[in-house]
Amino acid sequence: xxxxxxxxxxxxxATWWTRSGRFADGACFVSFEQFVSADRVVxxxxxYIEGPSFDSKPASDQRRRVIDHFKTKDVLMVWDNFESTLKxxxxxxEGIASPYTDDERHRLSELFHDLTSAGRGCILVTCRPGETxxxxxxxxxxxGLARPDSLWxxxxxxxxxxxxxxxxxxxxxxxxxxxxxxxDHPLSMELVGPHLKSLSPEQIRADFGKLLQELKQxxxxxxxxxxxxxxxxxxxxxxxxxxxxLPWLSLFHGGVFExxxxxxxxxxxxxxxxxxxxxxxxxxxxxxxxxxVAGRPFLRFHPTLAAACDRSLAGDPEIRRRIVSVYWALMxxxxxxxxxxxxxxxxQILSLEEANYRAAxxxxxxxxxxxxxxxxxxxxxxxxxxSGRLRERDAWVSMLREAVGADGFTQHxxxxxxxxxxxxxxxxxxxxxxxxxxxxIARLEGPCDFDPAFELGNSLxxxxxxxxxxxxxxxxxxxxxxxxxxxxxxxxASEGKPWRSCLEDEHEVTDSAxxxxxxxxxxxxxxxxxxxxxxxxxxxxxxxxxxxxLKLGNLREVAADHGRSARILMALGRLxxxxxxYDSALSAVREAGDRELEGIxxxxxxxxxxxxxxxxxxxxLYRRAxxxxxxxNNLGNMMLACNSLGNVERRMGRLAEARGWYEMSRDLARxxxxxxxxxxxxxxxxxxxxxxxxxxxxxxxxxxAVTHYRTARESVEESLRIDASLENRVGEADSLxxxxxxxxxxxDLKDAEVCATQSLAIxxxxxxxxxxxxxxxxxxxxVARSDEAAAREWAQKRDxxxxxxxxxxxxxxxxxxxxxxxxxxxxxxxxxxxxxxxPLRPEAQESLATIEGWxxxxxxxxxxxxxxxxxxxxxxxQALPAQLKDIFTDIIAQIRQAQT
Numbered sequence: 001x002x003x004x005x006x007x008x009x010x011x012x013x014a015t016w017w018t019r020s021g022r023f024a025d026g027a028c029f030v031s032f033e034q035f036v037s038a039d040r041v042v043x044x045x046x047x048y049i050e051g052p053s054f055d056s057k058p059a060s061d062q063r064r065r066v067i068d069h070f071k072t073k074d075v076l077m078v079w080d081n082f083e084s085t086l087k088x089x090x091x092x093x094e095g096i097a098s099p100y101t102d103d104e105r106h107r108l109s110e111l112f113h114d115l116t117s118a119g120r121g122c123i124l125v126t127c128r129p130g131e132t133x134x135x136x137x138x139x140x141x142x143x144g145l146a147r148p149d150s151l152w153x154x155x156x157x158x159x160x161x162x163x164x165x166x167x168x169x170x171x172x173x174x175x176x177x178x179x180x181x182x183x184d185h186p187l188s189m190e191l192v193g194p195h196l197k198s199l200s201p202e203q204i205r206a207d208f209g210k211l212l213q214e215l216k217q218x219x220x221x222x223x224x225x226x227x228x229x230x231x232x233x234x235x236x237x238x239x240x241x242x243x244x245x246l247p248w249l250s251l252f253h254g255g256v257f258e259x260x261x262x263x264x265x266x267x268x269x270x271x272x273x274x275x276x277x278x279x280x281x282x283x284x285x286x287x288x289x290x291x292x293v294a295g296r297p298f299l300r301f302h303p304t305l306a307a308a309c310d311r312s313l314a315g316d317p318e319i320r321r322r323i324v325s326v327y328w329a330l331m332x333x334x335x336x337x338x339x340x341x342x343x344x345x346x347x348q349i350l351s352l353e354e355a356n357y358r359a360a361x362x363x364x365x366x367x368x369x370x371x372x373x374x375x376x377x378x379x380x381x382x383x384x385x386x387s388g389r390l391r392e393r394d395a396w397v398s399m400l401r402e403a404v405g406a407d408g409f410t411q412h413x414x415x416x417x418x419x420x421x422x423x424x425x426x427x428x429x430x431x432x433x434x435x436x437x438x439x440x441i442a443r444l445e446g447p448c449d450f451d452p453a454f455e456l457g458n459s460l461x462x463x464x465x466x467x468x469x470x471x472x473x474x475x476x477x478x479x480x481x482x483x484x485x486x487x488x489x490x491x492x493a494s495e496g497k498p499w500r501s502c503l504e505d506e507h508e509v510t511d512s513a514x515x516x517x518x519x520x521x522x523x524x525x526x527x528x529x530x531x532x533x534x535x536x537x538x539x540x541x542x543x544x545x546x547x548x549x550l551k552l553g554n555l556r557e558v559a560a561d562h563g564r565s566a567r568i569l570m571a572l573g574r575l576x577x578x579x580x581x582y583d584s585a586l587s588a589v590r591e592a593g594d595r596e597l598e599g600i601x602x603x604x605x606x607x608x609x610x611x612x613x614x615x616x617x618x619x620x621l622y623r624r625a626x627x628x629x630x631x632x633n634n635l636g637n638m639m640l641a642c643n644s645l646g647n648v649e650r651r652m653g654r655l656a657e658a659r660g661w662y663e664m665s666r667d668l669a670r671x672x673x674x675x676x677x678x679x680x681x682x683x684x685x686x687x688x689x690x691x692x693x694x695x696x697x698x699x700x701x702x703x704x705a706v707t708h709y710r711t712a713r714e715s716v717e718e719s720l721r722i723d724a725s726l727e728n729r730v731g732e733a734d735s736l737x738x739x740x741x742x743x744x745x746x747x748d749l750k751d752a753e754v755c756a757t758q759s760l761a762i763x764x765x766x767x768x769x770x771x772x773x774x775x776x777x778x779x780x781x782x783v784a785r786s787d788e789a790a791a792r793e794w795a796q797k798r799d800x801x802x803x804x805x806x807x808x809x810x811x812x813x814x815x816x817x818x819x820x821x822x823x824x825x826x827x828x829x830x831x832x833x834x835x836x837x838x839p840l841r842p843e844a845q846e847s848l849a850t851i852e853g854w855x856x857x858x859x860x861x862x863x864x865x866x867x868x869x870x871x872x873x874x875x876x877x878q879a880l881p882a883q884l885k886d887i888f889t890d891i892i893a894q895i896r897q898a899q900t
Contacts, residue, residue, distance in 0.1 A: 027076035038107035070121030144184025157193035253355035258296035327360035374412040471676035471726035473531035480525035487518040519548040559589035599628030639668035679722030686715030733762040772801035830869040
């Protein structure tokens with residue numbers, strides 16, 4: 001749809017069609033006046049239909065979902081001002097390349113075709129020219145309004161300024177010729193109508209007619225001649241001060257925050273106030289006060305404002321530098337907000353100023369201010385990433401890399417080379433990222449025209465992170481160690497003394513950035529050491545990182561370091577200490593206001609709850625973490641949270657729900673090309689298959705059980721292959737131990753023994769307490785072979801390791817009085833369910849599931865309670881603590897007495 005007043009008419013049409021039921025599922029609106037990518041169109045439509053949670057879904061899934069919605073829903077989407085995307089409307093005279101590239105236009109066209117071919121949904125496109133380049137679009141050209149509608153609109157325009165038609169003696173007859181000249185164009189009436197407050201229709205026509213004739217002589221085929229004449233008429237009737245202001249407004253695109261405009265134009269606020277009122281009166285600008293910057297609103301421009309302005313100011317290098325300086329100041333404030341608790345407001349401000357911010361970056365590049373362009377561009381890249389516009393972010397980083405590299409190999413060129421390598425990793429090219437970073441590091445270690453020390457340290461850290469996040473922690477360790485040596489040297493050169501001496505000094509450190517990078521490198525090294533099973537070394541390095549951040553007073557990093565130490569303490573089995581560290585981490589992160597890190601901390605605290613068998617608490621913590629990950633569109637952490645929720649559901653016996661979470665985790669891992677994530681998902685799906693086999697065997701369906709076990713074996717073997725390729729020794733041990741259990745269930749005792757023995761060969765040298773699981777499996781293999789002596793020996797090793805695990809966890813020797821009381825109540829509840837006709841409540845079921853995950857002999861106690869609840873009289877487990885054994889013996893005695 002092209003022609004006159006298209007935006008207003010499209011909005012009215014959408015309102016009418018939704019109210020009348022033509023589009024019962026509603027309508028949404030997107031304007032291309034400021035840059036909107038195809039990915040962003042998908043996000044707007046999906047969020048309208050599904051709500052804010054849609055933004056957390058992967059990009060490929062988002063596109064598929066909106067196409068599916070268009071097949072089944074009566075929904076309208078308005079694509080407004082589509083001419084902004086067309087090549088003939090790109091104004092690159094100012095040295096600014098348009099973000100609407102040929103590739104982006106192609107993506108928009110493909111999206112339009114996919115949506116409009118889908119079914120019931122429709123797209124209404126408004127565009128000045130009739131040719132949109134959209135395949136399958138049907139053209140409908142708009143003309144002027146019907147005369148009654150024109151009079152109604154003109155009456156409303158005058159009423160807005162406190163004037164009525166009656167007051168001015170305006171009638172249909174004397175307004176008719178003026179409306180003829182305006183071609184009943186809505187925008188023309190908006191521009192000319194306010195002047196009826198001081199001019200008669202005849203006076204306006206006299207001036208307007210001359211303008212109309214001049215424009216027709218210039219372009220006789222121009223469709224919007226009356227609009228252009230109206231615009232020029234309004235401009236000529238502005239005060240001299242307002243006319244002088246228009247060229248300054250032309251420097252901005254679509255709108256600008258008033259504070260930024262005043263800083264660029266250097267118009268004094270007291271001079272600006274009457275000018276603004278004059279421009280608002282004829283609708284050339286509109287103040288929007290939803291968000292304020294420095295107490296001032298966003299000024300939204302009339303779509304025709306650019307055409308009314310002399311745009312020559314953009315050719316002045318001094319004015320361009322002033323604009324870049326203003327947006328540099330804005331960037332400094334927004335960058336801090338994006339990293340803190342005000343990130344949502346910062347994102348909204350950047351969304352409104354996006355076109356202007358892009359222009360500032362490109363002007364900085366055009367004028368050779370490459371260092372400034374790099375700083376501005378880095379913040380804008382973060383904005384695109386946080387907005388979920390990953391394709392645009394990648395294109396932006398690539399553009400900046402090319403631009404800052406034009407001056408040769410500078411520090412900024414090295415920075416963007418490093419960032420593009422990280423982008424390749426995120427896009428699923430880990431090997432390409434490694435090669436690019438290795439080449440960059442080699443170049444930084446050679447002769448340079450700048451001091452490469454800083455970028456070398458950062459590039460080593462990035463290479464280590466790529467290796468570590470690809471599951472190759474063993475390879476990452478020496479890289480992180482090199483990075484730490486680099487940062488230690490930089491800090492000591494800056495401070496003039498060894499860095500540890502600085503921490504003991506009561507004065508603040510001067511090189512906080514260097515210390516921050518040193519601490520970050522230590523944190524990365526601690527993570528890699530933990531993944532490699534080197535827990536004591538990991539804890540030592542993590543504590544050094546924490547000491548640095550406490551000295552710096554960086555609450556966010558203090559929280560992260562407490563959480564890191566807590567995870568290592570968990571791996572060491574020191575659960576009480578880990579719990580206290582998580583409390584410290586949450587306190588710091590909430591004070592810092594970092595919601596994403598809060599999600600990570602809650603996630604890890606959920607893992608601690610699992611370790612302690614607190615299933616409801618774990619589920620609550622994981623769900624809260626997942627919600628925070630979704631709000632920031634962090635797919636990697638979403639994958640981990642889905643995996644964790646699957647673990648809890650499986651432990652609770654809800655296998656279908658567990659499989660659903662694991663499959664969601666696997667889908668995310670595939671999209672991210674995350675091999676460790678794929679390996680973990682394969683392992684977990686295999687365990688679910690094993691549990692399904694156990695359930696089939698319990699109900700007497702042996703054929704189904706064997707089928708499930710074989711499927712489980714295939715899935716865990718896949719996990720083992722991935723762990724071996726990544727040199728993940730701890731993961732290999734887990735997979736081998738799980739395969740041993742599956743082979744045992746299939747009756748393959750020799751294969752079961754081989755796998756359990758291989759798992760032990762990894763666990764014992766590393767001091768992993770999970771070796772008790774292999775001892776337990778070997779004990780059961782010995783029982784199956786009727787080798788009682790071997791079974792006892794393996795069982796003794798199992799019990800000794802479980803005792804050590806309990807000691808490390810801070811569990812003490814005997815059960816607490818509260819625990820004994822709770823278990824006594826659970827025993828009574830099971831007895832009443834089995835012999836008293838009362839149902840077993842869900843809380844009791846949950847408690848049984850919890851106890852089954854505790855160290856021996858408590859799982860035997862839980863099994864006895866389950867038999868009791870089923871109406872069977874079990875034997876008293878012999879290894880129970882004395883307190884529990886007495887209670888259980890007494891209840892069993894009462895049941896037997898009642899039966900006789």
